[in-house]
Amino acid sequence: MENCPICESKVVEKLLVVNKFDVIKCRDCGLLFTYPLPSDEAINEYYQGFLFNKPSESGLKKQIESRTREIGHFFNLGDFKFLDYGAGIGTAYYVAKKLGFDSFYYDIDRQSIDFAKERLGLAEDSIIKDSDLSGLSFDYIWSDNVIEHVKDPERFVAVLYGALKNGGKLVIKTPQASNVEALFIAALSGLLYFKNAFKQNSFSTAFKASFLKRYWHCEPPRHLYSFSKKSIWKLIEKCDIPKDTVVIRDYYISGLKYSFLDVWSKIRNPFFKGVVFVFALPLFLIELPIIFLRRMLSVFRVISGTGLIVEIRKNLDLA
Numbered sequence: 001m002e003n004c005p006i007c008e009s010k011v012v013e014k015l016l017v018v019n020k021f022d023v024i025k026c027r028d029c030g031l032l033f034t035y036p037l038p039s040d041e042a043i044n045e046y047y048q049g050f051l052f053n054k055p056s057e058s059g060l061k062k063q064i065e066s067r068t069r070e071i072g073h074f075f076n077l078g079d080f081k082f083l084d085y086g087a088g089i090g091t092a093y094y095v096a097k098k099l100g101f102d103s104f105y106y107d108i109d110r111q112s113i114d115f116a117k118e119r120l121g122l123a124e125d126s127i128i129k130d131s132d133l134s135g136l137s138f139d140y141i142w143s144d145n146v147i148e149h150v151k152d153p154e155r156f157v158a159v160l161y162g163a164l165k166n167g168g169k170l171v172i173k174t175p176q177a178s179n180v181e182a183l184f185i186a187a188l189s190g191l192l193y194f195k196n197a198f199k200q201n202s203f204s205t206a207f208k209a210s211f212l213k214r215y216w217h218c219e220p221p222r223h224l225y226s227f228s229k230k231s232i233w234k235l236i237e238k239c240d241i242p243k244d245t246v247v248i249r250d251y252y253i254s255g256l257k258y259s260f261l262d263v264w265s266k267i268r269n270p271f272f273k274g275v276v277f278v279f280a281l282p283l284f285l286i287e288l289p290i291i292f293l294r295r296m297l298s299v300f301r302v303i304s305g306t307g308l309i310v311e312i313r314k315n316l317d318l319a
């Protein structure tokens with residue numbers, strides 16, 4: 001079997017098959033990875049519009065609100081050059097521009113680019129065309145749930161870090177391999193991952209991969225990797241980034257997101273909503289204490305979070 005592509009350990013274990021790819025876990029660094037990696041053509045084809053989910057008006061508004069909080073939290077305001085790398089529909093690009101940054105956008109999906117142009121005023125001269133960012137430099141780079149999609153994460157980090165100005169800051173968000181928080185969320189662990197695994201593997205393989213090994217977030221050909229903290233630290237080391245300039249933290253899912261109550265609250269028709277409520281009440285009563293427990297455990301950071309936030313500053317002494 002393949003060695004771990006990040007830490008090169010030979011101690012790896014095949015967990016299951018997802019869409020004809022093996023999902024393998026490294027026992028040393030905890031990385032979940034895809035074997036074999038899909039071809040570039042297959043990936044390109046997969047991305048053209050496939051990831052693009054046109055958000056509803058209210059969904060877009062909510063995304064912009066939470067992005068405004070995030071961008072304001074991670075970056076200082078001012079006349080800075082900002083890049084949203086793997087921008088998708090471009091809400092971070094949009095928010096950064098509103099906040100006064102000189103904002104740039106990079107993505108490979110045409111449909112997302114068109115949406116961003118039409119709805120968020122993405123200007124042609126703000127679109128970066130070269131994934132390698134050759135000759136470009138930025139004060140701030142934001143990359144939200146992108147690194148798990150790329151074939152070569154080491155190169156990805158090297159490219160983004162390389163395009164950072166002295167004193168600049170790079171923020172990478174990505175799902176966390178084998179996190180415990182997702183175990184508490186039935187819509188993720190059971191309805192999404194276990195169900196998907198069981199469709200393509202035996203019951204025992206699917207059960208073990210889902211609830212014991214927690215293979216979540218490694219979903220080829222979409223997500224080729226799912227990173228643990230240890231595997232990210234290994235990446236940082238391989239890219240020669242000084243460790244004291246890096247902070248890695250867990251992020252958690254907010255209150256009711258992905259809950260049955262959340263799904264129910266989105267039903268528009270009042271009659272249907274009432275009927276569903278009566279039938280789903282027992283489910284809500286079971287779910288609420290679980291949500292409460294999960295939130296308590298995450299507030300006190302007892303369990304690992306669904307995702308990781310990696311903050312990298314370049315040349316702290318110059319900042």
Ligand SMILES: [Zn+2]
Nearest residue numbers: 004007026029
């Ligand atoms: Zn490893």
